[in-house]
Amino acid sequence: MNFKINWDAFGIATSLACAIHCALLPLFITSLPLFGYDIIENNWFEYGMIALAFVVGTYSLYHGRKKHHHSWMPMIFFTVGIILLLGKVIWHHWELWLLIPSVICIITAHYLNYRMCRSHNHAHSDDCNH
Known part of the structure; x- marks a missing residue:
């Protein structure tokens, strides 16, 4: 099997997970501090989620730019999104x-990268992102 x-x-999934964490966690899990857990206002957790999105996004967008479309546009959207995420924590x-x-910028970056990879790689469209 070739995975x-x-x-x-x-x-996109990590960006959405971050957005869900930021939007829904305070609504549904507000009792965690009563038990000694505070991931709602935990800056280390926030920075960890941003770092995960940064690592995955940078790898994906760099690969797409270098191997397929050679455009900086997805990376520009992604960088703005990461900066806004860091600003959100600060x-x-x-x-x-x-x-x-920030989530809109990050998802737009990945969507642009995906579309640009597909349009610039007609002969080997399955090779994008691998």
Whole structure:
């Protein structure tokens, strides 16, 4: 069996997981601090999620740019998204205003990378992201 990972899909999934964490966790798991667990306002957890999105996204977008489409546009969107995510952790009072555009930028970056890989790799369209 030849198993290949679609890194753009994985990047989108990690971005969505981060958005779900930021949006839903405070609503449904507000009792965790009562038990000594605080992942809602835990900056280390936040930075860990951002680092995961950064590593996966950088690998995916670098591979797409270098091997397929040679465009910096997806990386620009991704960089803006990561900067906004870091800003969200630093400036808590702007959290929602920074989270929404950051997730949109990161997902847009992966979508652009995916589309550009497909359009510039007609002969070997299954090779993109592998």
